[in-house]
Amino acid sequence: MEEKENSEVIIRKACPDDAERLVAIYSHYVENTAVSFEYVTPSVQEFRSRIENTVRKYPYLVAESGGTIFGYAYAGPLGVRAAFAWSCEVSIYIDKNARRHGYGRKLYEALENELRQMGIQNLYASIASPVSEDPFLTGDSEIFHGRLGGTIEGCSVSGTITGTDIAVGGIIGDDHSSTTITGCSVSGTVKGSKYYVGGIAGLSNAIFIDCHSYADIEGTYYVGGIVGHSGSKESGAIACHSTGDIKATGSTVNDAYAGGIAGDSNGSFAACYSTGNISGEGSSVGGIAGYMIGESIISCYHAAGNVSGTGENIGGILGVSTGTTPVACYWNGAVSSGKGIGDRDAGPDSGVQKVDGDWSDAVTAMNDALQSAGYEWEYITGSDGLPVLQKKN
Secondary structure (H helix, E strand, O other): OOOEEEOOEEEEEOOHHHHHHHHHHHHHHHHHOOOOOOOOOOOHHHHHHHHHHHHOOOOEEEEEEOOEEEEEEEEEEOOOOHHHHHEEEEEEEEOOOOOOOOHHHHHHHHHHHHHHHOOOOEEEOOOOOOOOOEOOEOOHHHHHHHHOOOEEEOOEEEEEEEEOOOOEEOOEEEEOOOOEEEOOEEEEEEEEOOOOEEOOEEEEOOEEEOOEEEEEEEEOOOEEOOEEEEOOOOOEEEOOEEOOOEEEOOOOOOEEEEEOOEEEEOOEEEOOEEOOOEEEOOEEEEOOEEEEOOOEEEOOEEOOOOEEEOOOOEEOOEEEEOOOEEEOEEEOOOEOOOOOEOOOOOOOOOOEEEOOOOOHHHHHHHHHHHHHHOOOEEEEEOOOOOEEEEEOO
């Protein structure tokens, strides 16, 4: 690869003579953190050998500015069997004093370009994910990789997750990229002392698919069972559910923005449900979302738990709906306003209805709507009489 210069940063191929500088960068992560998965810093000679072995088949790049290397990234095999030939595992390390200067993104963009030209289709990064941050393991790696986009798949976290800053989540705190998060689950407690708190993500523009929160979630406002705040029209949730209690303790703006799936969202939801108690010290509380500006919400329901707030706009499905078209959405349980959508009177033609007793008709209607919209999910009646999701065969 030819050297490239962008904002005085050169991305070039690594060579064995870079080993001493790369060891100096890497040693911090081995000796002072839990992210490298090595206990002893390798020697310079060992690092030279690693570079030589890697570049025989895969790219190994460094970011250099003013003649000094500030970071490096490389690829390697994901597995030894033939089917892994189109996949790679990638790694990146940035000088501890040069983080958040853009070196990481430039390195990964160059690395991905090299791998794309090789015909590599899938990239994987093995990262350490803390239940709660400490000096040896923070959530920075999750945040960095999440902002690059791609897919986060199959993560499971159990325990107590707490944060004192904005954007606290069971899997991701703050993610502004168009990530896809699929098959992830959280149980226990997720608690933030500020706003943007969610079972899977605190602040995210992701599409959540088949994600589940069994945790109790608490924050001041923008609190949701799956995501606290989702600001992109391309974001959304499909086949997700939460069963824990969602609590917004209050804010200076008088809006709680608390919901069983999202505190507030600009995206769309389909086949999502929540069954916990949703409460807020303020307005805009909903069984599915406290505030929604999304285009559609299809076949979603809230049941079993109560929905309550001390202010206005409390709804069994949505607290506030702006430009959203509900289709086949249902609720039951105690809702302090007695409404399905808090800021309006939702009549029979609104797409939101209350269920008193048997859910059979609601299950049929929700499945018809999902089939019509082309989703591969359907509801069946669970042992407790409430609908549960399954993927169609």
